Amino acid sequence: MDKKKKEVPCPICDKTGVPVETLTVEQMVKEELVDKVSVDDHWLCMSEECEVSYYTGSGTKFNKEDIKVPLWFKKDADPKYACYCNNITEEQVIDAVANKGLGNMRDIIVSINGKARIRCKTNNPTGKRCTKVFSEAIKKGMDIKNKGERI
Ligand SMILES: [Zn+2]
Structure with a gap:
């Protein structure tokens, strides 16, 4: 034990x-x-x-x-960050994927902020990489995009 x-x-x-x-x-x-x-x-x-x-x-x-x-995982989180190093919200990631056709974490960050910083150890509340939550947001954006194309 x-x-x-x-x-x-x-x-x-x-x-x-x-x-x-x-x-x-x-x-x-x-x-x-x-x-x-x-x-x-x-x-x-x-x-x-x-x-x-x-x-x-x-x-x-x-x-x-x-x-x-x-x-981000607590209820009522506002805003809901997908990347704490670059202050990017889940909503911004979904928009970049669904409306701007981006699908890669770095491209999305650069399109929003101009450059990408990695400061997870001091900026992410877990001290770990933002990648996992970011990927989930990309997936949500992809789902919206795919549904849109089927109409
Ligand atoms: Zn508790």
């Missing part, structure tokens, strides 16, 4: 989140709360309905309002 990293459930919804590096948490929480970030392992609660963002096993807990950006 003992794994390398002990799983810690969210103090509110009791579901186990994903581990996130302290560096990422420090970048994400609002300035006035940075001092509350401890050296303990941090977890990000992935429950759509739960108010919690980061938490630790030692009682530290941040709500989704305590961080600088909306978490």
Whole structure:
């Protein structure tokens, strides 16, 4: 039962989140709360309905309002970012795919921002690459485009 990293459930919804590096948490929480970030392992609660963002096993807990950006997987996320490094929303990706015929992450980012930056470690709330969420948005755009062509 003992794994390398002990799983810690969210103090509110009791579901186990994903581990996130302290560096990422420090970048994400609002300035006035940075001092509350401890050296303990941090977890990000992935429950759509739960108010919690980061938490630790030692009682530290941040709500989704305590961080600088909306978490895309929480309900009512506004805007819903597909790429946190370039501030691109799911809506913009869907538009680029469905209406401008783009289908590649880099092309979409460049078409919107002029250049592509990769800063997932400090800009994405998970500290991981934005690629997965971005791909899902591309897929949604493709679905809309394909349906449109069939009419
Ligand atoms: Zn939770």
